[in-house]
Amino acid sequence: MKKPVFTGSSAAIITPFSDGHIDYAAMKRLIDLQRNAGTAAITVCGTTGEASALSSQERQELICFTKQNAGPMTVIAGSGSNSTEYAVRFSLDAQSAGADAVLVVTPYYNKTSQEGLVEHYYAVADAVDLPVILYNVPSRTGMTITPETYRRLAGHPNINGVKEASGSVPLAVAVLRDTDLNLWSGNDDLTVPLMCLGAKGVISVAANVIPAQMAKLAGLCLAGRYREAAEEQLRLSPLMEALFLDVNPIPVKAAAEILGLCSGQLRLPLRQLSEEKKKKLSDVLRAYA
Numbered sequence: 001m002k003k004p005v006f007t008g009s010s011a012a013i014i015t016p017f018s019d020g021h022i023d024y025a026a027m028k029r030l031i032d033l034q035r036n037a038g039t040a041a042i043t044v045c046g047t048t049g050e051a052s053a054l055s056s057q058e059r060q061e062l063i064c065f066t067k068q069n070a071g072p073m074t075v076i077a078g079s080g081s082n083s084t085e086y087a088v089r090f091s092l093d094a095q096s097a098g099a100d101a102v103l104v105v106t107p108y109y110n111k112t113s114q115e116g117l118v119e120h121y122y123a124v125a126d127a128v129d130l131p132v133i134l135y136n137v138p139s140r141t142g143m144t145i146t147p148e149t150y151r152r153l154a155g156h157p158n159i160n161g162v163k164e165a166s167g168s169v170p171l172a173v174a175v176l177r178d179t180d181l182n183l184w185s186g187n188d189d190l191t192v193p194l195m196c197l198g199a200k201g202v203i204s205v206a207a208n209v210i211p212a213q214m215a216k217l218a219g220l221c222l223a224g225r226y227r228e229a230a231e232e233q234l235r236l237s238p239l240m241e242a243l244f245l246d247v248n249p250i251p252v253k254a255a256a257e258i259l260g261l262c263s264g265q266l267r268l269p270l271r272q273l274s275e276e277k278k279k280k281l282s283d284v285l286r287a288y289a
Contacts, residue, residue, distance in 0.1 A: 002160050004200045005101045005131050006074040007222060008040035009208035009214040011046040012248055015062065016262035022058060026262035030208070031069045033261070037211035038219075039132035041074035042066055042102060045094075045138065048249045051078045053267035060093050067098035077138050077204075080105030080135060084120045088127045101131040103163060103203075103217040108141035114149045117160060121153055137186060138166050147174035154179035163203050164194070173197060188214070188240040192233040195221035205248060206240050209255045210288055242284040245277045258282050 010033050016026035034042060044066045045059050050204050054062065062076045073232065077094035081087040091102045100277040102133030107116060117232040125132045134153065138144040143151075144166055157279055164172050165186025174185050176198045184196040185202040195201065207214040213236060220229035243251045250266065254273040258281070264272065273281065 001020050001180050005160055006041040008168040008202045009207050009218040010041035010043050010202045011039050012043045012046050012203050012205050014208055015049040029070055034211050035071050037075055038215040039211050041076055041078040044069055048200055048205050049190045050267055060097050063094050063097035075098045076101045076103050082107040082109050085125050087124050091128045095128050095130050101133055103133045103135050106141045106143055111143045114146055117144050117149055118152050125156045125158040132158050133160055134162040136164050136166050150175050150179055151164040154181045159189035161268055191217055192229045196226055205243055205252050208252050238284050239288055241280050246273055251281055254278050255281055255285055258285055
């Protein structure tokens with residue numbers, strides 16, 4: 001097995017905005033919250049961080065800022081694109097900004113064949129001197145990485161693992177059984193099931209608002225205390241579900257605002273959570289405050 005980029009819980013951190021600009025004072029508070037809660041890694045400029053709505057300069061500055069304030073936490077930078085040229089460029093930018101690893105989503109919209117997927121990832125992995133984490137999220141991209149493609153990608157020394165967010169336990173089993181890739185759950189609600197099988201942790205949306213609980217959940221699994229972990233997973237499941245009342249990151253940004261962590265501002269085309277859904281979310285949050 002390749003040495004994992006991190007073990008435990010990584011927050012797929014939101015990007016706070018104020019008057020349309022990145023709110024760096026709020027970002028520092030969010031990073032400090034994660035560090036104090038025992039979070040192992042910060043994943044910045046990902047889906048939850050609205051990376052697709054950030055300019056190249058904003059990405060670079062945000063990754064650099066995160067690295068400067070992360071302390072001992074590993075910094076993983078989202079650098080994927082549906083253009084291989086841009087994915088390479090974003091990954092090189094992340095490397096120059098100090099990221100410890102890059103997270104590269106499968107191409108979306110134009111998508112590709114499995115052969116094209118191998119060439120896409122090899123181009124990124126050849127270009128950088130950082131561990132590359134594959135990101136499989138077919139609900140957003142319209143394509144998935146097959147077990148055979150995972151086996152082929154595992155042959156590249158810079159490809160370290162995968163954020164598996166397909167929701168398919170059999171696919172995760174195939175990765176863990178047939179490759180030396182590390183695997184992290186990309187779905188909070190599958191943290192314990194996948195870690196029972198050998199996943200190294202979770203890249204978590206929920207960690208934005210319950211970082212200590214997610215660090216505890218992953219820690220229990222890493223310690224082999226699966227019965228306790230299962231109980232904790234069940235206890236946290238209502239909040240995990242509530243954080244997907246709408247398209248991510250709409251609910252988690254609303255939750256952060258409810259908790260006074262930052263504003264709930266989003267960039268279009270994302271819009272604020274409806275008042276009805278916000279009330280449901282607020283009611284669930286009270287149980288974890």
